[in-house]
Amino acid sequence: MQKSLNQLPVTLEVPGAKITSEAFGDITVAFTSLSKGTDLAPLLEGLPHDHCQCPHWGYVMKGKIRIRYQDGTEEVTEGGNLYYWPAGHTGVVEEDVEFIEFSPKHEMEHVLQHVKAKLEQAAH
Template structure:
């Protein structure tokens, strides 16, 4: 059985208002994500189909809140103690003092992350 905890994840990502630890476990990336500031990353998805994340995510909100918005105008608001599934075609919105654990298929996540990194570099 593959397993990981936050302290032993092999990848760390940090920027203002956000810190995360990631680990690939047999084709699925586990992300331990903490937001200390509100974040609307919509511009980072530019260039993906419909300018939306195309990677599905399963997760659990430990504290705080996250919203997943969809092209049809609907949205899912997920709060503390709730598990979720965000299908492809979403844009997330994160709130300060939010901690979550998310599971994503690694190949799809890597495609999305490549676009995010390109957009982040172009934004400076």
């Protein structure tokens, strides 16, 4: 099976953020676009340790994001970088960023459902 990025269904879209994703077997492939200043921490509140518990492997096509880990360490991932973000992270977008990532399907579904619920709460 093959698809182009523009064939992936929109999973989540709010001002400043868009995630399109689809499961391929046990892996979820996602294309994510986030605006400068986006802080993921409020969306992850309520998950264990208030951090994303899904590991991700990917490639940043453009922009810059600062990843913060549960242990307090940080790293900046920017355009042209391949990355691995283990479970236990959050992030703040330093420059408009676009990345494609690969994640375990079940863990990613759990995180996306949590984020959607947080956004629905905020809308009311």
